[in-house]
Amino acid sequence: MWKFLVPAAIFAVLVGFFVVGLHRDPSQVPSPLIGKAAPAYSLPKVEEPSVKVSNTDFAGRKHLVNVWATWCVECRKEHQVLLEIARQNVLPIVGMDWKDELASAQQWLNQLGNPYVATAFDQEGRVAIDFGVYGAPETFLIDEQGKVLYKHIGVLTLEVWNQELLPRINGQKS
Amino acid sequence: MSITIRHLLILIISNLLVASVWAVDDAQPFADPALQARYESLTHQLRCLVCQNETIADSGATLAGDLRRELHEKLAAGQSDEEVLKFMTDRYGAFVLYKPPFERRTWLLWLAPVLLLITGLIVVVRVISKRSHMAIDAADEADQGDQA
Numbered sequence: 001m002w003k004f005l006v007p008a009a010i011f012a013v014l015v016g017f018f019v020v021g022l023h024r025d026p027s028q029v030p031s032p033l034i035g036k037a038a039p040a041y042s043l044p045k046v047e048e049p050s051v052k053v054s055n056t057d058f059a060g061r062k063h064l065v066n067v068w069a070t071w072c073v074e075c076r077k078e079h080q081v082l083l084e085i086a087r088q089n090v091l092p093i094v095g096m097d098w099k100d101e102l103a104s105a106q107q108w109l110n111q112l113g114n115p116y117v118a119t120a121f122d123q124e125g126r127v128a129i130d131f132g133v134y135g136a137p138e139t140f141l142i143d144e145q146g147k148v149l150y151k152h153i154g155v156l157t158l159e160v161w162n163q164e165l166l167p168r169i170n171g172q173k174s
Numbered sequence: 175m176s177i178t179i180r181h182l183l184i185l186i187i188s189n190l191l192v193a194s195v196w197a198v199d200d201a202q203p204f205a206d207p208a209l210q211a212r213y214e215s216l217t218h219q220l221r222c223l224v225c226q227n228e229t230i231a232d233s234g235a236t237l238a239g240d241l242r243r244e245l246h247e248k249l250a251a252g253q254s255d256e257e258v259l260k261f262m263t264d265r266y267g268a269f270v271l272y273k274p275p276f277e278r279r280t281w282l283l284w285l286a287p288v289l290l291l292i293t294g295l296i297v298v299v300r301v302i303s304k305r306s307h308m309a310i311d312a313a314d315e316a317d318q319g320d321q322a
Binding site for chain 2 (some may be wrong): 030032129
């Protein structure tokens, strides 16, 4: 009896591990920033480099911080979604242009349209490290107190917007 | 001309010699060898999250370069290894460490080898004692057979 049961039990445990493991995306590293204060920053504004964009500009308002770059192929796809989200006028989207060229970033916004209330120019990637960014695009939902509520890694789609972000913005999901 | 062992050896050794040229880290080494050793040790403990199976010492990704720069500046500023590692885990989580800490989520990972070893030992002891009993029983039977 045991000779059959023990290997069967071990096999079942292994299958369990594999089912869970194979359905996880190893490229999605959970952020330790969730529930904590978002990092402070003060960076030149892409649209007008003599002006600074800082986290305090958005204090007291729920907003998105979207990390993008012109060298990021997926970001071009995501840009259309961001334009649509901006059109819905639910909350301000702050851009974070990561390790980019200023001229290319300006050209990008002029040609594709600008969904951002302001875009911070993080040329050295220091603020991105504070945010724990490891690949563009990444999007953070930040609440009125400056706390990170949610992080989406990869292209933001309308599906993610409707199912993950909107319920959290409206306080229906945490 | 035939390829001899000698040729092969020269080839292998010359390959080893240029290995340092392949290194991706182009940062100026620290003047202080102790600091440089700490820097090298830390770059080998931190994971490059873009290319997850590489340390930031081996990775040519831009992010790895940025993280090496942070590390370099922090060590130069006199921060301890613990402070630097805390800076990294505060931002990227424990996954950035190649050696995961012992915590609620990882205890099974750390204890699995010990548990497997103990299970194996129990199985071995049981099998051996069973077999030796069988041998003794067989020997007893044989003894009784002799006496009869």
